[in-house]
Amino acid sequence: MNGKENAKVVFELFDSTLAEMTPELLGLWTTQSSASEVAFDLNSQPIADVPLWRANFPADLSQVDRLLTDYEGRLEESQRALHTVPDRIDRLLTLSDVSVTDGLSFGLDLEDYPLAQPEQEMLSALQEYQGMEELHSFAVGFGIGEELLNSGKQSYEQLQAFAKRTIDIVANYAWVETQIQGKTVARTAVGWTGDFNSVWMDGVSVEQQRLHQRSLALALASRNKLLQTLTTTMQLALKISVSLSFPGGAILALPVVWKFINQVVNKGVAK
DSSP: OHHHHHHHOEEEEHHHHHHHOOEEEEEEEESSSSSOOOOOOOOOOOOTTTOOOEEEHHHHOOOOOOHHHHHHHHHHHHHHHHHHHHHHHHHHHHHHHHHHGOOOOOOOOOSSSSOHHHHHHHHHHHHHHHHHHHHHHHHTTTTTTGGHHHHHHHHHHHHHHHHHHHHHHHHHOOOEEETTTEEEEEEEOOTTSOEEEEEEEETHHHHHHHHHHHHHHHHHHHHHHHHHHHHHHHHHHHHHHHHHOSTTTTHHHHHHHHHHHHHHHHHHOOO
16 A cells, blocks of 8 residues: 555544444544543643543654545535534425325325435334324323333433533533654643643644644534534424424434434535
8 A cells, every 4th residue: 555545544532421322423533431641741630531632643744734634624514514404304394294184294205205314214213203192192091101212211311411421521621632653742731711721742843733733623623513413403303393292202303313413414524
Protein backbone atom coordinates (compact mmCIF):
# COMPACT_ATOMS: atom_id res chain seq x y z
CA MET A 1 0.00 0.00 0.00
CA ASN A 2 1.14 3.55 -0.62
CA GLY A 3 1.45 6.31 1.99
CA LYS A 4 -1.94 7.72 1.10
CA GLU A 5 -3.64 4.40 1.81
CA ASN A 6 -1.76 4.00 5.12
CA ALA A 7 -2.61 7.51 6.36
CA LYS A 8 -5.39 7.36 8.90
CA VAL A 9 -6.78 9.56 11.66
CA VAL A 10 -8.45 7.85 14.62
CA PHE A 11 -11.07 9.86 16.50
CA GLU A 12 -12.06 8.43 19.88
CA LEU A 13 -14.37 9.52 22.68
CA PHE A 14 -13.48 7.97 26.04
CA ASP A 15 -16.57 7.79 28.22
CA SER A 16 -17.62 4.63 30.05
CA THR A 17 -21.36 5.43 29.96
CA LEU A 18 -21.56 6.13 26.24
CA ALA A 19 -19.24 3.23 25.39
CA GLU A 20 -21.79 0.83 26.89
CA MET A 21 -24.58 2.25 24.73
CA THR A 22 -23.10 2.90 21.30
CA PRO A 23 -19.83 1.96 19.55
CA GLU A 24 -19.80 5.10 17.41
CA LEU A 25 -21.06 8.69 17.48
CA LEU A 26 -21.94 10.84 14.47
CA GLY A 27 -20.16 8.44 12.14
CA LEU A 28 -16.84 9.93 13.30
CA TRP A 29 -16.01 9.09 16.91
CA THR A 30 -15.38 5.58 18.21
CA THR A 31 -16.41 5.29 21.85
CA GLN A 32 -14.08 3.66 24.39
CA SER A 33 -14.54 3.00 28.10
CA SER A 34 -11.15 4.25 29.28
CA ALA A 35 -8.07 6.03 27.95
CA SER A 36 -4.45 4.99 28.19
CA GLU A 37 -1.99 7.03 30.22
CA VAL A 38 -1.16 10.46 28.82
CA ALA A 39 2.35 11.08 27.56
CA PHE A 40 3.07 14.30 29.46
CA ASP A 41 2.16 16.05 32.72
CA LEU A 42 -0.64 18.62 32.58
CA ASN A 43 0.16 19.89 36.08
CA SER A 44 -3.24 18.59 37.16
CA GLN A 45 -4.86 15.18 37.06
CA PRO A 46 -7.84 14.62 34.76
CA ILE A 47 -11.13 14.99 36.62
CA ALA A 48 -12.92 11.72 37.24
CA ASP A 49 -15.83 10.91 34.93
CA VAL A 50 -14.87 13.65 32.48
CA PRO A 51 -15.05 12.65 28.80
CA LEU A 52 -11.87 12.71 26.74
CA TRP A 53 -12.03 13.46 23.02
CA ARG A 54 -8.86 12.25 21.31
CA ALA A 55 -7.58 12.65 17.74
CA ASN A 56 -4.65 10.37 16.91
CA PHE A 57 -2.77 11.29 13.73
CA PRO A 58 -0.21 9.23 11.77
CA ALA A 59 3.47 10.09 11.91
CA ASP A 60 3.43 11.17 8.27
CA LEU A 61 1.48 14.43 8.34
CA SER A 62 1.56 14.94 4.58
CA GLN A 63 -1.98 13.56 4.18
CA VAL A 64 -3.41 14.88 7.47
CA ASP A 65 -4.77 18.13 6.09
CA ARG A 66 -6.75 16.24 3.46
CA LEU A 67 -8.03 13.74 6.03
CA LEU A 68 -9.06 16.41 8.51
CA THR A 69 -10.86 18.31 5.78
CA ASP A 70 -12.69 15.09 4.93
CA TYR A 71 -13.81 14.56 8.54
CA GLU A 72 -14.85 18.19 8.89
CA GLY A 73 -16.88 17.74 5.72
CA ARG A 74 -18.50 14.61 7.15
CA LEU A 75 -19.65 16.52 10.21
CA GLU A 76 -21.09 19.27 8.03
CA GLU A 77 -22.82 16.66 5.88
CA SER A 78 -24.31 15.01 8.96
CA GLN A 79 -25.62 18.43 10.01
CA ARG A 80 -27.29 18.88 6.63
CA ALA A 81 -28.76 15.38 6.86
CA LEU A 82 -30.14 16.12 10.34
CA HIS A 83 -31.90 19.20 8.99
CA THR A 84 -33.81 17.00 6.49
CA VAL A 85 -35.26 14.75 9.19
CA PRO A 86 -38.28 16.87 10.26
CA ASP A 87 -39.48 17.24 6.66
CA ARG A 88 -39.01 13.53 5.98
CA ILE A 89 -41.05 12.58 9.03
CA ASP A 90 -43.70 15.18 8.18
CA ARG A 91 -44.03 13.62 4.73
CA LEU A 92 -44.36 10.17 6.27
CA LEU A 93 -47.08 11.36 8.65
CA THR A 94 -48.87 13.08 5.77
CA LEU A 95 -48.82 9.90 3.70
CA SER A 96 -50.06 7.98 6.73
CA ASP A 97 -53.02 10.33 7.01
CA VAL A 98 -53.93 9.47 3.40
CA SER A 99 -54.55 5.86 4.47
CA VAL A 100 -56.76 6.66 7.45
CA THR A 101 -59.75 5.58 5.36
CA ASP A 102 -58.48 2.05 5.83
CA GLY A 103 -58.75 2.45 9.59
CA LEU A 104 -55.02 2.35 10.34
CA SER A 105 -53.10 5.55 10.93
CA PHE A 106 -49.91 3.94 9.61
CA GLY A 107 -51.43 1.50 7.09
CA LEU A 108 -49.50 2.53 3.98
CA ASP A 109 -49.22 0.35 0.90
CA LEU A 110 -45.52 0.55 0.04
CA GLU A 111 -46.24 -0.33 -3.60
CA ASP A 112 -48.29 2.85 -3.92
CA TYR A 113 -45.95 4.90 -1.71
CA PRO A 114 -42.34 3.67 -2.16
CA LEU A 115 -40.20 4.76 0.78
CA ALA A 116 -36.51 4.89 1.61
CA GLN A 117 -35.18 2.30 4.05
CA PRO A 118 -35.31 4.54 7.18
CA GLU A 119 -38.95 5.43 6.44
CA GLN A 120 -39.85 1.79 5.82
CA GLU A 121 -38.37 0.69 9.14
CA MET A 122 -39.99 3.55 11.04
CA LEU A 123 -43.34 2.81 9.45
CA SER A 124 -43.04 -0.87 10.35
CA ALA A 125 -42.31 -0.02 13.99
CA LEU A 126 -45.16 2.49 14.18
CA GLN A 127 -47.59 0.01 12.60
CA GLU A 128 -46.61 -2.50 15.26
CA TYR A 129 -47.15 0.01 18.05
CA GLN A 130 -50.40 1.22 16.52
CA GLY A 131 -51.64 -2.35 16.50
CA MET A 132 -50.95 -2.52 20.20
CA GLU A 133 -53.57 0.16 20.92
CA GLU A 134 -56.62 -2.10 20.84
CA LEU A 135 -54.75 -4.89 22.59
CA HIS A 136 -53.58 -2.42 25.24
CA SER A 137 -57.14 -1.24 25.90
CA PHE A 138 -58.29 -4.84 26.25
CA ALA A 139 -55.36 -5.85 28.46
CA VAL A 140 -55.75 -2.96 30.88
CA GLY A 141 -59.01 -4.49 32.02
CA PHE A 142 -57.04 -7.54 33.13
CA GLY A 143 -54.24 -5.58 34.76
CA ILE A 144 -51.58 -6.57 32.24
CA GLY A 145 -51.53 -3.51 29.99
CA GLU A 146 -48.17 -2.29 31.27
CA GLU A 147 -46.48 -5.50 30.16
CA LEU A 148 -47.17 -4.55 26.56
CA LEU A 149 -44.90 -1.53 26.92
CA ASN A 150 -41.92 -3.30 28.46
CA SER A 151 -39.84 -3.48 25.29
CA GLY A 152 -40.55 0.14 24.48
CA LYS A 153 -39.77 1.22 28.02
CA GLN A 154 -36.45 -0.61 27.98
CA SER A 155 -35.41 1.19 24.80
CA TYR A 156 -36.65 4.44 26.26
CA GLU A 157 -34.65 3.97 29.46
CA GLN A 158 -31.49 3.31 27.45
CA LEU A 159 -32.08 6.42 25.37
CA GLN A 160 -32.87 8.42 28.49
CA ALA A 161 -29.53 7.42 30.04
CA PHE A 162 -27.78 8.27 26.79
CA ALA A 163 -29.52 11.66 26.67
CA LYS A 164 -28.59 12.46 30.26
CA ARG A 165 -24.95 11.64 29.69
CA THR A 166 -24.87 13.58 26.42
CA ILE A 167 -26.30 16.67 28.12
CA ASP A 168 -23.64 16.27 30.82
CA ILE A 169 -20.95 16.10 28.15
CA VAL A 170 -22.20 19.23 26.42
CA ALA A 171 -22.83 21.27 29.57
CA ASN A 172 -19.83 20.33 31.69
CA TYR A 173 -16.07 19.81 31.68
CA ALA A 174 -14.21 17.96 28.92
CA TRP A 175 -10.70 17.18 27.72
CA VAL A 176 -9.66 17.35 24.05
CA GLU A 177 -6.37 15.69 23.20
CA THR A 178 -4.22 15.45 20.09
CA GLN A 179 -1.77 12.61 19.53
CA ILE A 180 0.68 11.84 16.75
CA GLN A 181 1.31 8.12 16.37
CA GLY A 182 0.12 7.57 19.95
CA LYS A 183 2.21 10.35 21.51
CA THR A 184 0.27 13.20 23.13
CA VAL A 185 1.36 16.61 21.85
CA ALA A 186 -1.44 18.79 23.23
CA ARG A 187 -4.45 18.70 25.49
CA THR A 188 -7.10 21.34 26.15
CA ALA A 189 -9.39 21.46 29.16
CA VAL A 190 -12.78 22.94 28.24
CA GLY A 191 -14.67 24.40 31.19
CA TRP A 192 -18.44 24.45 31.56
CA THR A 193 -18.38 28.23 30.93
CA GLY A 194 -16.58 27.70 27.62
CA ASP A 195 -13.12 28.76 28.84
CA PHE A 196 -10.04 26.92 27.54
CA ASN A 197 -6.76 25.88 29.13
CA SER A 198 -4.26 24.25 26.79
CA VAL A 199 -0.99 22.48 27.58
CA TRP A 200 1.57 21.70 24.87
CA MET A 201 4.38 19.19 24.67
CA ASP A 202 7.85 20.75 24.76
CA GLY A 203 9.07 21.49 21.25
CA VAL A 204 5.61 21.31 19.68
CA SER A 205 5.67 22.62 16.11
CA VAL A 206 3.41 25.20 14.53
CA GLU A 207 1.90 22.46 12.36
CA GLN A 208 1.13 20.35 15.42
CA GLN A 209 -0.48 23.34 17.13
CA ARG A 210 -2.66 23.86 14.08
CA LEU A 211 -3.70 20.20 14.11
CA HIS A 212 -4.74 20.45 17.74
CA GLN A 213 -6.75 23.60 17.09
CA ARG A 214 -8.66 21.83 14.32
CA SER A 215 -9.15 18.74 16.49
CA LEU A 216 -10.52 20.95 19.26
CA ALA A 217 -12.93 22.66 16.87
CA LEU A 218 -14.11 19.28 15.56
CA ALA A 219 -14.70 17.92 19.06
CA LEU A 220 -16.67 20.99 20.16
CA ALA A 221 -18.75 20.95 16.97
CA SER A 222 -19.47 17.26 17.60
CA ARG A 223 -20.64 18.02 21.15
CA ASN A 224 -23.07 20.60 19.82
CA LYS A 225 -24.27 18.21 17.13
CA LEU A 226 -25.08 15.59 19.77
CA LEU A 227 -27.28 18.05 21.64
CA GLN A 228 -29.04 19.09 18.43
CA THR A 229 -29.69 15.43 17.61
CA LEU A 230 -31.25 14.79 21.00
CA THR A 231 -33.39 17.92 20.81
CA THR A 232 -34.66 16.94 17.37
CA THR A 233 -35.39 13.40 18.58
CA MET A 234 -37.52 14.61 21.49
CA GLN A 235 -39.44 17.15 19.42
CA LEU A 236 -40.30 14.64 16.69
CA ALA A 237 -41.17 11.88 19.16
CA LEU A 238 -43.76 14.16 20.75
CA LYS A 239 -45.25 14.88 17.32
CA ILE A 240 -45.46 11.19 16.42
CA SER A 241 -46.86 10.25 19.84
CA VAL A 242 -50.03 12.19 18.99
CA SER A 243 -50.65 9.72 16.16
CA LEU A 244 -50.01 6.75 18.42
CA SER A 245 -52.79 8.06 20.68
CA PHE A 246 -52.48 5.69 23.62
CA PRO A 247 -50.60 5.68 26.94
CA GLY A 248 -46.87 5.32 26.42
CA GLY A 249 -46.90 6.69 22.87
CA ALA A 250 -44.10 9.16 23.54
CA ILE A 251 -42.01 6.48 25.25
CA LEU A 252 -42.37 4.17 22.28
CA ALA A 253 -41.73 6.88 19.70
CA LEU A 254 -38.42 8.09 21.16
CA PRO A 255 -36.23 5.07 20.24
CA VAL A 256 -37.96 4.80 16.85
CA VAL A 257 -37.14 8.43 16.01
CA TRP A 258 -33.60 8.06 17.40
CA LYS A 259 -32.97 5.07 15.11
CA PHE A 260 -34.44 6.94 12.13
CA ILE A 261 -32.22 9.98 12.72
CA ASN A 262 -29.08 7.89 13.04
CA GLN A 263 -29.88 6.01 9.83
CA VAL A 264 -30.38 9.25 7.93
CA VAL A 265 -27.30 10.94 9.40
CA ASN A 266 -24.99 7.95 8.99
CA LYS A 267 -26.04 7.51 5.36
CA GLY A 268 -25.37 11.20 4.76
CA VAL A 269 -21.91 10.92 6.33
CA ALA A 270 -21.08 7.82 4.27
CA LYS A 271 -21.79 9.52 0.95
